[in-house]
Amino acid sequence: MKIAILGPxxxxxxxxxxxxxxxxxxxxxxxxxxxxxIKLKVGNGxxxxxxxxxxxxxxxxxxxxxxxxxxxxxPVIRFxxxxxxxxxxxxxxxxxxxxxxxxxxxxxxxxxPVPETYLTGSKTAAKDILGRQRLPVILKLLSSFGGQGVMIxxxxxxxxxxxxxxxxxxQEILIEEYIPNPxxxxxxxxxxxxxxxxxxxxxxxxxxxxxxxxxxxxSVFKLTSEMEEIVFRAAEAVKSKICAVDMVQxxxxxxxxxxxxxxxxxxxxxATDINVAQRIISFVKNEIKR
Ligand SMILES: Nc1ncnc2c1ncn2[C@@H]1O[C@H](COP(=O)(O)OP(=O)(O)O)[C@@H](O)[C@H]1O
Ligand SMILES: [Mg+2]
Numbered sequence: 001m002k003i004a005i006l007g008p009x010x011x012x013x014x015x016x017x018x019x020x021x022x023x024x025x026x027x028x029x030x031x032x033x034x035x036x037x038i039k040l041k042v043g044n045g046x047x048x049x050x051x052x053x054x055x056x057x058x059x060x061x062x063x064x065x066x067x068x069x070x071x072x073x074x075p076v077i078r079f080x081x082x083x084x085x086x087x088x089x090x091x092x093x094x095x096x097x098x099x100x101x102x103x104x105x106x107x108x109x110x111x112x113p114v115p116e117t118y119l120t121g122s123k124t125a126a127k128d129i130l131g132r133q134r135l136p137v138i139l140k141l142l143s144s145f146g147g148q149g150v151m152i153x154x155x156x157x158x159x160x161x162x163x164x165x166x167x168x169x170x171q172e173i174l175i176e177e178y179i180p181n182p183x184x185x186x187x188x189x190x191x192x193x194x195x196x197x198x199x200x201x202x203x204x205x206x207x208x209x210x211x212x213x214x215x216x217x218x219s220v221f222k223l224t225s226e227m228e229e230i231v232f233r234a235a236e237a238v239k240s241k242i243c244a245v246d247m248v249q250x251x252x253x254x255x256x257x258x259x260x261x262x263x264x265x266x267x268x269x270x271a272t273d274i275n276v277a278q279r280i281i282s283f284v285k286n287e288i289k290r
Contacts, residue, residue, distance in 0.1 A: 001028040001288055002057060006076065007064035009034040015266040017064050019277040024062070026278075027285055035069050038076055048079040055080065059288050061087040062242075066262050067143045070098040086287060089240040089261060096238050097261040098143045101174055103238060107256055110237035112230060115177040115255050126163045126173045135159075136208075138176040139166065145260075146213030152178060179250040179257075185210040186247045186254075188223050188231035189263055189276060190240075191283035195231060197268050197276045198223045212267040220272055227254060234259055241287075242280060 003024055007017045010032060017032070024030035033050045041047045048055045055061065061080060065073035078091035089097075096102045101119045108114055115138075118129045130137065139162050141149030153159045166173050183203040188195045204215035212218065223231065231245040234256050244263035247254050265276045 001059045003028045003030050003060045003062060003284065003288075004033045004055065004058045005030065005062045005064060006033050006035050006038070006073075008069075009036070014064075014264070015269075016264050016277070019265055019269065020062065020064075020280065023275070023277040023281040024284070027281055028059075035063075035065065035072055035076060038072070040075055040079055046079065046082070048076065048083065056083050056085060058085060060284050061085055062284060063087060063089075064262055065094055065098075067098050067145060070094055070143070088242040089238075093239050093261060097240065097243070097259060100140055100142055100258065101172075103259050106237045107234055107259070110233060112234050112237060113253060113255050115179050115257065117177065118175040119172060120175075121172050123163055123167045126167075126175065127160070129175050130159055130163070133175065133177070136178045138178050139163070140174045140176060141166075142172055142174055147209040147211035148213065150209060152208045176257075179248045179255050181248045181250060183208060183210065184216075184248075185257065186221060186223070186227065186249065187244050187263075188227065188247075189244045189268075190231060190235040191242050191280050192286070193232075194279070194283065195223065195228060196279035196283070197272075197274050198227075198231075199268055199271075201267075212264070218267045218271045220274075230254055230256060242283070 005021055021032055039049050074091055074094045077094055081090050096106050104114045104117050120126050136152050136154045139151045151162050184200045186200050188198045198221055199218045200221040201210035201216040201218055203210040207215055210216040234245040235243050238259045240261050244260040246258040247256050269276055
């Protein structure tokens with residue numbers, strides 16, 4: 001069996017991609033293919049090659065597409081869809097998952113609770129929406145990670161400055177209800193019909209964002225059956241068999257804030273002895289057998 005992991009170049013390898021590659025090599029003939037080195041061809045047929053080798057030959061392809069590589073990731077996954085190569089999600093998922101608003105829309109269409117959220121392109125419309133929101137309120141960049149594009153704003157002044165900055169930078173404005181919570185979010189990592197890891201991320205003191213990147217720390221947490229159901233339904237809503245679903249527990253119930261098709265495994269693997277990468281590869285093995 002041959003599998004390929006599509007990701008960065010070898011010298012830019014992250015902890016997660018290296019771990020997946022390491023575990024994959026124990027089970028299959030596995031290789032890393034840098035997304036940017038793939039060649040797509042149309043006219044006189046169509047093909048997708050790397051190093052003169054067609055990607056059609058792989059039994060499974062595990063993409064690691066972050067927001068920086070989504071522009072090339074989308075056509076690559078679309079070709080693989082058309083050629084019938086197995087992988088955890090279709091091309092449409094790349095677009096949805098790398099756009100926080102489209103993700104929430106997809107979740108809502110599937111009856112999954114999310115924070116009340118608005119999207120607009122103009123300063124006037126944004127100020128009109130914000131006139132009716134309680135503080136704190138959240139502004140987010142549409143595509144970002146690690147909490148870096150998320151502003152939790154406590155004053156009207158801060159809100160107006162942030163809107164001015166976003167429109168100056170020609171960014172669309174996503175305005176999201178802040179769900180009061182004890183400074184932690186809850187994550188379930190899905191691989192097929194299994195939750196391969198679940199944990200809380202606890203924000204560092206004085207910080208509202210629980211991302212590990214923002215100083216949060218992971219702590220193993222068993223999901224309630226209600227949370228498990230939400231996690232599986234959210235994965236299904238974005239059509240991804242492998243992903244992380246992030247939730248916050250508000251006083252009116254759980255809200256899903258994000259689905260991540262490219263979850264990092266470093267935090268959880270270092271904090272516990274759970275071999276998440278091996279569990280994901282074991283799911284891939286079952287998929288190939290099906
Ligand atoms: N609506 C919300 N209510 C409360 N906290 C939130 C909300 N949205 C995000 N957060 C906090 O901010 C963090 C980052 O937000 P998120 O949308 O997941 O962006 P990123 O993609 O950068 O991780 C979350 O992990 C959570 O701790
Ligand atoms: Mg997040």
